[in-house]
Amino acid sequence: MPSEGTAQGIGAGAMLAILRDGQARTRAELAQLTGLARSTVSQRLDALMDHRWVVATEDSISSGGRPAAAFAFNESVRVVLAADLGASHARLAVIDLGMTVLAERAAELPIDGGPEATLTWLVTAFQEMLAETGRDLTQVCGVGVGLPGPVEHASGRPVNPPIMPGWDAFPVPEWLGERLGAPVLVDNDVNIMALGEHWTARPEVDHLIFIKIGTGIGCGIVSDRRLHRGAQGAAGDVGHIRVTSSDVVCRCGNVGCLEAVAGGAAMAAALRAEGVDVQGSRDVVALMRAGSATAAQLIRQAGREVGGVMASIVNFFNPSVIVIGGDIAEAGEHVLAGIREVIYSRSLPLATQHLSIRASELGDRAGVIGAAVMVVEHVLAPGTIDQTMAG
């Protein structure tokens, strides 16, 4: 079928977009909704059924006479492979187009092993998980990957990622695409977490900020229900905003960065300096839970430092919701209280009166859900559907 002009017109992809709300519709309803001729509607439905995006069902609310045929989006026909890769930890999932998680796996996987080792492991794991769910590669419509560093969105390649030796400019989409036979989308891990949290837990919210406090600190930004990636895909890098006149040197080369005083690595270092045996941000939270007043105090103070930066950002951006995620968010009210304290004291009342500041609802799953959302939004975009069906 012709694909010219479908960006402006009503192609098969746009018709599928109408059906994505889950409601089955008859030919007559689709003709009315689109303004297309009945014959054109039938032609596009046939094409969508050939590709199994749509299934025929029966119109259950037909008013008398024989029931008219109705057509519905077939959300289980294809699956997405989703991966959230952190500094040392990976979480994978197989998810269908209705966002149901069919299989899930978590593993220790050091990202500094380099791209080929990491991605080879990923391909094998995905193949095993597909087999577990009785699916195969022909049913995979896309792969979504979150990486712990800056990613150029258009090419899906990491850009000078500080904690990922060997990954700079590595062609992740091409490498994985060859082995998995599907389009691959790559983004920064915090961006996909923001997408996941927004799509699943807060679809009604226009402006949301997801801040991850782990080893480092970064945030994902949703403006007008869309991810704001910025001009170089570098938006949300709040970990290197200056917070104090202290002389703490940050790994970025500047002094007084938020991350250098409030990140999990900084807190662990502060505890080690006092002779406590901790490695990373998870240990700091575990210590707090075990009753350490020092750890609790560090976490509360880290919350205040994050709150100081977010207070400025609330004035600038005026979000409806700030979601706190990452390992340190597991400390719950200790970190939230510090953040709220400073935001309510420093930001403008107009911007805070309806502001919600909360812990992530998805927790560890925010990344894989977000990676799947990114893929589904791309694969099911009307233009992509039309292209796929023409090819």
Place this chain on the structure above:
Amino acid sequence: MPSEGTAQGIGAGAMLAILRDGQARTRAELAQLTGLARSTVSQRLDALMDHRWVVATEDSISSGGRPAAAFAFNESVRVVLAADLGASHARLAVIDLGMTVLAERAAELPIDGGPEATLTWLVTAFQEMLAETGRDLTQVCGVGVGLPGPVEHASGRPVNPPIMPGWDAFPVPEWLGERLGAPVLVDNDVNIMALGEHWTARPEVDHLIFIKIGTGIGCGIVSDRRLHRGAQGAAGDVGHIRVTSSDVVCRCGNVGCLEAVAGGAAMAAALRAEGVDVQGSRDVVALMRAGSATAAQLIRQAGREVGGVMASIVNFFNPSVIVIGGDIAEAGEHVLAGIREVIYSRSLPLATQHLSIRASELGDRAGVIGAAVMVVEHVLAPGTIDQTMAG
């Protein structure tokens, strides 16, 4: 004509949107671009011509035979009334749909005279300007107004504006709409300046920040080519971000706000404390131009303070362009140098490598151009056109 389903389909409004690029098109071209039947295309063109949105012309590039009729957007058919109201100064313009300024006027107009006095003056001035251009109220398709305070975008009403006594919740759109007989859109003055600068000078840019440094300090934000107003329309209020540990009390009740150390009013106060006779931000710039080293130093330091706040915002938002406007921007390189100095020293290299930091190209006109852009985008939106034509 029916308006059902046009949000998804190709109504007359969507067809007009295609013609807004200025290119004339034949019925056949429009049928191909939209996927609509030729008869539907003709029906919609007739409706658009009835309302004079579209004019028939001849297809100059027809290949042999008699020339086919072609259809073009009629950009001079209607005009927009645009007003940029500041604390003490107003600028008005009559602008056509191709964004040509047909008449322009500037006047001293104290906003603290209250809404009825100010808007009564505005109505009279607009009527005089329309008469000058040989137009009348029947040709006005919309009115755009910028106000120097927070505005709830949906209702167009000021929300607790600090320097506008009597304006809180005043129904500006209804009041003006009754007298001018056209839809009225109201927004914060810095938002419309950002729109104007983006639309006219930088249409290719996705992410732009316009920062106005006048008596106070505020910014307008363009994300993904659209104005980011925030959840309460309060986005961009950077004047009250904390910049120092100084104990300067701001009019907002907090201490150390950017505006309280780097706004025009703060600079003028600092000069008066040294016995210099200055009133506002324009006097400070005039003094610098007359050779005052103290004024130049104050302006440079104000640039550094603004740069400190913008450095954080560059990390968070990753814009392509930062435009500096307002009275203090007239100081040119003195203020730009201070801003650039701190941004390049504090922001991440990835976010600054292609960042452009410049003075406004539109200068005093940014507001009225932006007010007109706001109206044109609303009036010519496909949904609005379909509604207008159905009603």
